[in-house]
Amino acid sequence: MNFDFSDDDKMVQDQINRFLRDNCGFGEFRSVLEGEATYSESVWRGLSEMGVQGTAIPSAYGGVEAGYLSLCLAARELGAHLAPVPFSSSIYLAAEAIQGAGSEAQKEEWLPKLASGQVIGTLAVTETVQEPVPEDITTTFVNGKLNGTKLVVPHGLMADVVVVLARTNDGLSLVLAPLSDVERRSIDTVDPTMGSATITFKDSPAKLLGQPHDGWSVLSTVYNRAAVMFAFEQLGGAERALDMAVGYAKERFAFGRPIGSFQALKHMMADMYVALKLAESNCYYAAWALQNDSDDLALAAATARVSATQAFQLCSRDNIQVHGGMGFTWEYDCHLYYRRSNYLTLVLGGLSAWEDKLVSALPDAA
Amino acid sequence: MNFDFSDDDKMVQDQINRFLRDNCGFGEFRSVLEGEATYSESVWRGLSEMGVQGTAIPSAYGGVEAGYLSLCLAARELGAHLAPVPFSSSIYLAAEAIQGAGSEAQKEEWLPKLASGQVIGTLAVTETVQEPVPEDITTTFVNGKLNGTKLVVPHGLMADVVVVLARTNDGLSLVLAPLSDVERRSIDTVDPTMGSATITFKDSPAKLLGQPHDGWSVLSTVYNRAAVMFAFEQLGGAERALDMAVGYAKERFAFGRPIGSFQALKHMMADMYVALKLAESNCYYAAWALQNDSDDLALAAATARVSATQAFQLCSRDNIQVHGGMGFTWEYDCHLYYRRSNYLTLVLGGLSAWEDKLVSALPDAA
């Protein structure tokens, strides 16, 4: 039994951390936040040069094939630094869908480009202002053409290729569409750095990804796998938010003493730590389940997702509270974590949906 | 607009408070707790002498006819003192059911005896180990005879007459049965001072109360009305538990200072106060709605019930926490409030059931 990451994986994590610390400071982040760029091309390029996008992609398809444990640690760093790049959509969603459901030809065509960062991918599901159910999907895929509108596509603003959930004959299927000839419009969300777009397809060319009519179930598998990696991003964000709170509480004085000496704040931060620690341990287990395609991946993923969502929401929220008024200024970084935590909570469907999945995945005698 | 009780009502409340303080100390309570008596006959008699049981019963039926506002304040004192008497079952449940559904003859027969305390009444519903639904009721009332077992009847140990939910032909009806010739067995519950019993009817004589087949809906009305009075008992208990916590925290020293000067405990008690205050205000409104048979009684009652349940549970639970180890001894009184709070939470169906009722009672545009 060895419930820890290998030294190799940790070394790679440390490299990514140092790269992001040096190259993905808040200046980089804020230029995206303020709308001067849709994402940080320099950070994206730097990650490419380190091979991060290809971490879990087989070497046969141009990846590094370092496995999911390493990718999870990369996700943790990306989350901690709020890296304003389309990594999650391109890698956890698009690459996973293509790896999981694509034909050999599709994998050969797209995975090397995704692994190198040359192409940015994403996944488009939501069409209505509600948690999607199969009946909501009205985008059609008929005779090789896509028609319909996807309301909110993460990183849809800069994606080059998109996996689309669409209606075919009498079911839902995933299809793969290059995004050269579509109408896309930026849509405002709680986190402006996630590059969200509304995308309208009008007779846009696309190809079936995987078997017809299994779109909904493949999507569910992709979500389970992505959930683990998003959970690590959330974990990284939660940890950084707690660090910010602790750092501020040690230095800020009120009533003649550091505010971190008041029990009301100390205990708030202790509770943040508890949530973080539980989430971290659940994430570790889920990473193992992902890497090993364990039978209980669905349960492990939902468990990590639920606790990491709760931890990031709590830590980012109460980090603002510890900072007081300053925590609510645009200038301080607290709201960036709050924004990201709320977007990441929703990106694969809300917390309630994941709670439900978790219970469905429980063994009969727990 | 005048959102307060009248001076008359408050004066009566004060008298009850003084009577209970002088005559219903913890010696009285503990003799019931330790099983030396099933209830305090002297307190019951004292309340009778003051006419408390008859507070809201019309003078035509031997009551004082002082109204429900006064009865609510009496309930608050009974709750604060954890009075070990069958008041709630006899007055909020039995007397209400008879007043609401009984024939003129039944009212004339029973209300004066309930009002004077000469007779103790209760209500018997639950038959299975689950929140009752109509299908659970298998006790039958046929040809004037009751047959079946009621699993847990509050104050069933000492009641003289019971209102029973029973199956008649093709529906559920309420029936009224004297408890002279039944089998009753004490059943252990979280609060041993509530005189709970399992009662078995074997061809026991009884009479229909109200119209046949409207048992379930009359029960629901009785519960709504009783909920207000129980909420006042819970409020009284919550307030006393908070008082105990505050008193202890002021006097107990640790680390060279009163424990009540530590924010962790201060803020815990502040939250107890907040819950109490919200519940109190909701109880006030519900008392008005009860007294005036307001259209929104169902909503007001559920609201008072939900918030008073939460307040009593929180205050009784965290009162133990403030007391530390002492709070968990049999000798200290903290657990008596904790026990009572948990019993009162369940007596009319659990909190979840009342939350559901509350939402059902919300107007369409709230």
Next chain:
Amino acid sequence: MEFSDTKEEAAFRVEIRTWIDNNAPDYLFEPLSSSGFGSIQIDGFDPMAEAKQWQKTKAEAGWACLQWPKDYGGRGATPIESVIWNQEEGVYGQLSRMFIIGQGMCAPTMMTFASEDQKQRYLPKLASGEEVWCQLFSEPHGGSDLAGLRTRAEKDGDDWVINGQKIWTSGAQHSDFGILITRTDPEVPKHRGLTMFFLDMKSVGIDIRPIKQANGDSGFNEVYFDNVRIPDAQRLGEVGEGWKVSLTTLMNERLAIGGSITTGFPEIKELVDQLRIASGTAINDPAVRSKLADWYAKSAGLKNTAARAISALSKGETPGPENSIGKLVAGGMMQDIAKFSLDLQGLSGAIVDPEIAAGSARLQAMLMRSPAVRIEGGTDQILRNIISERVLGLPEDMRADKGIPFNKIPSGN
């Protein structure tokens, strides 16, 4: 106990309702009703201009600042009459609230401490909205430690010279006047060296800079003072008595009752009545119902607590610190409600565009604004201190600054 109006109250209510029907800016009804939580946004209108116009209309008809004496621009009404006005003013109250700092906090201080001439000069124009006031209390280094302020006032002839910085000043950019608390003696313990003034916000040396908030709004400002001169005649209270004077102001903060407190309940109820989730319409889902019931019970509790405070007011009693529960409960509740409402909508819940998001994105606006509610005007932690010490009588926490000269208190820098 009686919830209905008395005959007089009912008549007064009808009078108000009739007047409002005839005089309110009904072209603003729609935009005000769907206005996002936070700052008022009215497409095509200048909110401050509209607010001033509405206030002027009210003042001319005797409906401004109802409880103030007629001499100072009020109506000399009873507390209950004032509450009835607030209830009937409804959405238009959003316009009136733009003057709340001046009318609710500066004015009581002026009434208590200004000279009769000053009151005659300033209060009527404050009532009518012609002149806007702000309150200059908070400072960057102070935070919850309000009395830890550093802005200096030094006597120079008949004037005081002010240097320093204030923060979180609502509406400073619109204001004509302000009340200002300063430190006049740093060598005595912190509560004892303070002095209060009022001043012209157009004075030389004042620099106002808007603060961009986390939600993108800019309702607050930093105000810098560089040798700003204030005549001694504009001092409120004695030198060194500024803390006591400020308590008058802060106490009045709690008296602003009768208007309804924002909790988010109506917004989430409206959402779940319509929203389809996996199990059907959200309102029918037991998990939604359970939370909804708890939130309703809390919001009803606040409403009923406010009603009790009104009852107390009408009997001449002063509502006490127990009214601190309002913001404490509402702040956390709003945050929970916003989070849960988004959660029910999946990824589409992240959309903040009011044209697209459910309920005009009011719940999303609440998500982004509510963290500030738990901080501004007393953090959750300060409110719990107030409740535990002033309501429950628990002993105060140990204090590191007790009896120490202000300039000797540890400050970490």
Next chain:
Amino acid sequence: MEFSDTKEEAAFRVEIRTWIDNNAPDYLFEPLSSSGFGSIQIDGFDPMAEAKQWQKTKAEAGWACLQWPKDYGGRGATPIESVIWNQEEGVYGQLSRMFIIGQGMCAPTMMTFASEDQKQRYLPKLASGEEVWCQLFSEPHGGSDLAGLRTRAEKDGDDWVINGQKIWTSGAQHSDFGILITRTDPEVPKHRGLTMFFLDMKSVGIDIRPIKQANGDSGFNEVYFDNVRIPDAQRLGEVGEGWKVSLTTLMNERLAIGGSITTGFPEIKELVDQLRIASGTAINDPAVRSKLADWYAKSAGLKNTAARAISALSKGETPGPENSIGKLVAGGMMQDIAKFSLDLQGLSGAIVDPEIAAGSARLQAMLMRSPAVRIEGGTDQILRNIISERVLGLPEDMRADKGIPFNKIPSGN
């Protein structure tokens, strides 16, 4: 990262499993499996006698106190081997846990501070269950302020004379020996005047009185000392160094990992899988599912955190104060789970008779026992202090007793 056993671990597990299959008191399997939360109840059996028999059987076969050196009655096993034993011992571990104070807390202190002769004399009998030990630390006036203890030890020749009172002593009535912390100097600051001893619990002048708990059990005792004499040879550590010695004991409290922590999750899962509520089987109700998911995530988090601590142990690292989260999370969770489970059952949820109530009334037992979990062995508040100060490095609260002679510290009486 690897969750499966290594080949050696798997073989060791098989060895244990085989031995347990052949030697465990299988007639106790059923009663132990359905035993209520709190004290062990086994109808028709004396729990202590059964526990001693099982411990003796284990010790004779080398399965007692696996990590202890063989010389002192252990097996000299690795931490991982010890964890595997705990996992495989299963329900019989409930019997072994009756010795946990002695073996888990007194023994490490004896190993560090007793003489070699004393270790040879006492430890093997402690390992085999022949002699039972208790720990005499807490006092009525101390509470969370453990170092605020008042029991006096005064030197008299070669003996120390003890007067005072201890409380919350688990198993004192069954114990042969105990470790005892006393105040030997009240005129120095509180942590400095303490001294540790071990003593014979049958000594003249000891009076043991069981404490009846709120849930009706009596697992704890008050122990009174009236001129009890202890030879100086039974002193553990130097005079005045008792606090440091006690930290050895308390630190070992956290190392008792590998056994599973009670959270209530399996109990409520079993309940809702069966229970019928208004909407159908409880497990299908969205409100139930939402809570269940949160509780599962917490209990899985604790289990996985423990697994990480085991990994650290197996690498020779010492698990740190972060393990304080276990009880903090489990205590509150148990209380919430118990409350909610009763709630789902309506009035019948109040029934505590195990013959009638669902799940043998274990959830009702949990309701009544869980308040103590949030207090014993460090209250929730103390645990949050530990996490915030020792894990997060936040500054300590202001202290009223710092550097003050013990007999000058304010005590309220």
